[in-house]
Amino acid sequence: MQIAFLTLGCKSNFYETEQMIKAFRERGFTIVDFDRKADVYVINTCTVTNIADRKSRQMIHRARKNAPDAMIVATGCYVDSAEKIEADNSVDLALGNKDKPALVDRVIEELKKRNTSETVDVTDTDKKLATSHDICPNDVGVDLHKQRTRAFIKVQDGCNQFCSYCLIPYVRGRGELNSTPEAEVVSEVRERVESGCREVVLTGIHLSSYGVSEKGANGFVNEKGLPLLNLIKSVNEIEGLQRIRLGSLEPRIITEDWLEGLKDCKKLCPHFHLSLQSGCDQTLKRMNRHYTSDEYLERVELIRQFYEHPAITTDVIVGFPGETDEEFEQTLHFLEKVGFADLHIFQYSMRDGTVAAKMPDQVSPEIKKKRSEILIKEAEKWRDLYIRSQAHVKGSVLFEEYETRDGKEYLCGFNERYVRYGASAETVEKEGFKPGEVYEKSADLAIF
DSSP: OOHHHHOOOOOHHHHHHHHHHHHHHHHEEEOOOOSSSOOOEEEEEOSSSHHHHHHHHHHHHHHHOTTTTEEEEEEEEEHSSTTTTTTTTTTTTEOOOOGGGGGHHHHHHHHHHHOOOOSSSSGGGOOOSOOOOOTTTTTTTHHHHHHHHEEEEEEEOOOOOTTTTOOOHHHSSTTTOOOOOOHHHHHHHHHHTTTTOEEEEEEEEEEEGGOOOOOGGGGGGOOOOOHHHEEEEHHTOOOOEEEEEEOOOOOGGGHHHHHHHHTTOTTBBBBEOOOOOOOOOOHHHHTTOSSSSHHHHHHHHEEEEEEEEOOOEEEEEEEEEEEEEEEEEHHHHHHHHHHEEEEEEEEOOOOOTTGGGSSOHHHHHHHHHHHHHHHHHHHEEEEEHHHHHHTTTTOEEEEEEEEEEEEEEEEEEETTTEEOOOOOOEHHHTTTTOOOOOOETTTOOOOO
């Protein structure tokens, strides 16, 4: 029985898809590329923006068009947010986030009802075991070398911050917080390292809430961040692991004490993604973000006191309800002042059921588009400045894949600050570079 997967959205979704793939392989399914013919298609959806909703629908309908007789399974945040998704004729089975662990059993039940046994006897799947837990090279959107060298480890789920624009707390547990026990995380990382992984990314829906189950003062949880700090320290001790990255962090988790605790974790990459959303205090207040732009900048400056040339990246929303030209200019100037290594820029997307959807002074699509284009252009300049600043910074590169540019082949990978480098075929042969290994950065590498 052949099954294909397509994942949209956040790193947590990609981690959960990996777990699905592993579970289906253990039950005897063969994983194939999403563009190939399969008996079952699983679309792990996203709903963070209207564009994400639309793409989720498009991928569901694309699977139905490509394989009219296949079983189409929709899961993830779009399923939890969309009304009457079961009424979509392209969907045979719809399961929300809380039902993902039961996905394999539910799919097998539906297959049995269909009495389809042309490819494999589904009544026998309980007896079939895959010979390996590695992901199949044909998995859609998955590069085998990347999966074996870098792994996303989801350690936390749920969010109770309730930003005024966001649906995620409603579709990821209604504000409930859940964390994977530290011992289980360490065990999973060890397994990944044993299979060849060199780098892990600790991620979650609200990573800064790792180890916390209740809401804290002023709408924030776990201001000291001790459970996450202790987890990072434990992962840092795993033999054979060479790098640790962190997913998106709440800015207020960054304190002098927290960074002091991190400094002995030599495997932690100096790459911090601090969610911002706006550089204007009035806009931040309407967004229900729990910090000011000055407080955010203080956190960035603290990081720079502890780390040499850290990569500070962030997310920014343009066109939030009530955002005036003056407020947008404040954001633009603030972004320039911080000096980000990279930006993810989003146009505000109205989500029914959120506070922001009912706010007055909604910004027109034309203005949102214009502001987005301005930020994208500026972000490219700031990104180039940061990349050029890396030229003489010592470090290492984790090589992952080959890429052809202008007819020449390069072995490519990232340094600790997530700047991409390429080694020419001549350099690879001279230095003995291999995919899946970490090497000291040399002058022969080109910045890509």
